[in-house]
Amino acid sequence: MAATRETVLFELQKVALAGGANLVSADMVRALNVENGVVRFVIEAPDAESARGLAAVEAEAERLLRALPGVDKVQIVTTAPAGARGAAAPQVTARSGAGAPPSLTIGRHPTPQAGPLPVSGVARILAIGSGKGGVGKSTLTSNLAVALARQGRRVGLLDADIYGPSQPRMLGLTGQRPKSDGQMIEPLHAYGVTVMSLGLMMKEGEAVVWRGPMLMGALQQMLNQVKWGELDVLLVDLPPGTGDVQLSLCQKAQVSGAIIVSTPQDVALIDARRAIDMFNKLKTPVLGLVENMSTYICPNCGHEAHLFGHGGVAAEAAALDLPFLGEIPLNIEVRLAGDGGAPVAAGDGPVADAFGRLAARLIAGGMA
Numbered sequence: 001m002a003a004t005r006e007t008v009l010f011e012l013q014k015v016a017l018a019g020g021a022n023l024v025s026a027d028m029v030r031a032l033n034v035e036n037g038v039v040r041f042v043i044e045a046p047d048a049e050s051a052r053g054l055a056a057v058e059a060e061a062e063r064l065l066r067a068l069p070g071v072d073k074v075q076i077v078t079t080a081p082a083g084a085r086g087a088a089a090p091q092v093t094a095r096s097g098a099g100a101p102p103s104l105t106i107g108r109h110p111t112p113q114a115g116p117l118p119v120s121g122v123a124r125i126l127a128i129g130s131g132k133g134g135v136g137k138s139t140l141t142s143n144l145a146v147a148l149a150r151q152g153r154r155v156g157l158l159d160a161d162i163y164g165p166s167q168p169r170m171l172g173l174t175g176q177r178p179k180s181d182g183q184m185i186e187p188l189h190a191y192g193v194t195v196m197s198l199g200l201m202m203k204e205g206e207a208v209v210w211r212g213p214m215l216m217g218a219l220q221q222m223l224n225q226v227k228w229g230e231l232d233v234l235l236v237d238l239p240p241g242t243g244d245v246q247l248s249l250c251q252k253a254q255v256s257g258a259i260i261v262s263t264p265q266d267v268a269l270i271d272a273r274r275a276i277d278m279f280n281k282l283k284t285p286v287l288g289l290v291e292n293m294s295t296y297i298c299p300n301c302g303h304e305a306h307l308f309g310h311g312g313v314a315a316e317a318a319a320l321d322l323p324f325l326g327e328i329p330l331n332i333e334v335r336l337a338g339d340g341g342a343p344v345a346a347g348d349g350p351v352a353d354a355f356g357r358l359a360a361r362l363i364a365g366g367m368a
C-alpha cells in the first residue's frame, strides 16, 4: 500500500515536541510531498535556535515514516525564517543532501545590486504567494499561466518554491533538463508557457540546503541568467509563508504585484493575512486574493457542497479593502491533471473556465 499525505501526517502527529504539542498541531510541517515512495517535507522552526534543537525530532519523524509500508526514502529539511529571533543569518539545515549546492552553476552568492531591477524583456512580474502550504498555490500558478497563454499572452513561470518545486511535474516536464552554456540557461516550454524551476537544476530527490545568501544568488540567476525572451508577464510560484525567497525576490526584482491564494478556512486566512502583511512591508502591491478549493461539485450528482466553507476569502478581501479576483472549485480533475502533468486549464470544462475567467480579469485589469 502506498503512503499518502494523510498517513504521513498521522505518523507526524506522534512526534512530540517540548511543551506537549506535536509537529502537526504546532503547524511546523511545510511543503509535504509524498511521491513514488519518497516523503519530503520541511520542518519550519520559529527561530534558528529552536531549529538547532530539533535533531531528535527529525530523527523520530524519519524513524516513524521509514516504518510506513511503501516508503523508501525520507527527506527532511529543517529551517527557520530569516530574521526570526535567535537567527543571526537565515538558517537552513538538512538531514539529507550533504549540504553541498547542486553541481551546476546555479546557487552562488548574490552579486551586489543597488535595488530592485527589472528583468530584461519582461513587462510584469507577478508573485503568487500563500500564507499556508498546501492551499493550491502551485496548482493555481501553473493553471493561470496556461490560461493566460491561451488568451494570447506571452507568459513565463518561475518555480521558486525551493522546498518543493512541483512545476516540472505539474507541467509534464519531469526528467527534462534545461541547457546551459555556462552563462545563460535555456528555459523549457510547456502549454505555451516558458518555464524555469530550481527543481530542474537539481538532481532528482535532492534537497535544497542553501542558506539565505545562496538562495538570493540562485534567485538572481533565475531572473537574469535565464533566456526568458519577451514576456508580457512572469509568474513566480513562491514557497508558502514569509521567508527568504519572498524577501529576495522583492529586493532583487521589480515585482509588479502579488496575488495571494487561500482556501476559505479561518486558519488559512490567518496565514494569508500574514503574507499580505509581509508584502505590504516589502512595498509590493497586493493585487488581490483568490479562493481555491471553493465549492465542491459532486461529479456524480452535481450536488454543491462547501467542504472548507465558501466566501471566506471574498469576505477577507472586502475587510482588507483588496480586490477579490475569483474562485476555483475543489475538483478531483484539478489534482489528477496536475499529477499527470497536463493542467486542467489546458482543456475544457467548468474548472478550465474558472481559470479562464481569472486570466481574463487580470488581463482586463492590466495586471497580466
Ligand SMILES: Nc1ncnc2c1ncn2[C@@H]1O[C@H](COP(=O)(O)OP(=O)(O)OP(=O)(O)O)[C@@H](O)[C@H]1O
Residues within 6 Å of the ligand: 030, 031, 032, 130, 132, 133, 134, 135, 136, 137, 138, 139, 140, 161, 164, 166, 239, 240, 292, 293, 294, 328, 329, 330, 331, 332, 333, 334, 335, 336, 338, 339
Ligand atoms: N482546486 C483544487 N481541487 C482539487 N485539488 C486541488 C485543487 N487545488 C490544489 N489541489 C491539490 O492539492 C494539493 C496541494 O496543491 P499545491 O501543491 O498546488 O499546493 P501549494 O500551496 O503549492 O503547496 P506547497 O505548500 O507544497 O507549496 C495538490 O495535490 C493539488 O493537486
